Amino acid sequence: MKRVTERNAMRELSRAWRGRGERVGLVPTMGNLHRGHLELVDRLAERVDRLVVSIFVNPLQFGPGEDYDAYPRTLEADLAALQGRGVDAVFAPTAREMYPGVEPPWTGVDVPALTQTLCGAARPGHFAGVAVVVIKLLNIVEPDAAAFGRKDYQQLQVVRRVVSDLDLPVEIVEVPIVREDDGLALSSRNGYLDDGQRRRAPALYATLCEVGSALESGRQDWAHLEAQAARRLEAAGFDEVEYVAVRRCEDLAEPRGDEPRLVCLGAARLGAARLIDNVEVRLNR
Secondary structure (H helix, E strand, C coil): CEEECCHHHHHHHHHHHHHCCCCEEEEEECCCCCHHHHHHHHHHHCCCCEEEEEECCCHHHCCCCCCCCCCCCCHHHHHHHHCCCCCCEEECCCHHHHCCCCCCCCCCCCCHHHHCCCHHHHCCCHHHHHHHHHHHHHHHHCCCEEEEECCCHHHHHHHHHHHHHCCCCCEEEEECCCECCCCCECCHHHHHCCHHHHHHCCHHHHHHHHHHHHHHCCCCCHHHHHHHHHHHHHHCCCCEEEEEEEEECCCCCCCCCCCCEEEEEEEEEECCEEEEEEEEEECCC
16 A cells, blocks of 8 residues: 655656556545444445545634634544555655645635535535535546545535536435444544534434434425524534435435435534434435
């Protein structure tokens, strides 16, 4: 497993593999790897000949007052976790290597239909930063396939739209959410939870499942279900409920009432941890 820190070296390595007819995969991460990340690695390893994992805490997707400086950086432990999982290279550049010799504002990428609602409303500029770094990583590694987790559902849809709209030649592989036994979606930010908060945290998933069950039973009073779920989370001890929303899967627009699938999404804070989750629902239409 090679450790690569320079863009040109990573590009040359990937091009050498592809020149031999080998299929290259990329798993983009910000490090502090957990079982959810490793599931991305394992799923994509089955589909490619050569696998790259990027580890880069991207400053462009953190807003003022967010946890960029405090975000856990555990590179040596991450490298150890990736050993023996079919990873051929870890691309771990510095911020200066990824954004050399320039000051903001950088060239931007905007997907207004998907980025100005839900997490985009709570974190202005976040998805523009995600889109830029994803495009840069795809251009550097030039993978045939890249894996993204379903937990960051809005991010997944943004990435899909960017790849489609800009005709980027990469297959986006969607990987299901990995959860703890009590339902909590795995996240690097779960480490911010103290014991009491950790006991309350699974209520987010449980509440979204309740909304999903209501939708499956035929209810279409979206706004009432969302408000009821938010009150449930407040009663469970969440410090702030940013949103609970029922949306169409493909574009995150409000439902019309004739969709075969919907997604229930939520974001809420417990202390220093901002938790997000989602539940997809298939309807009998």
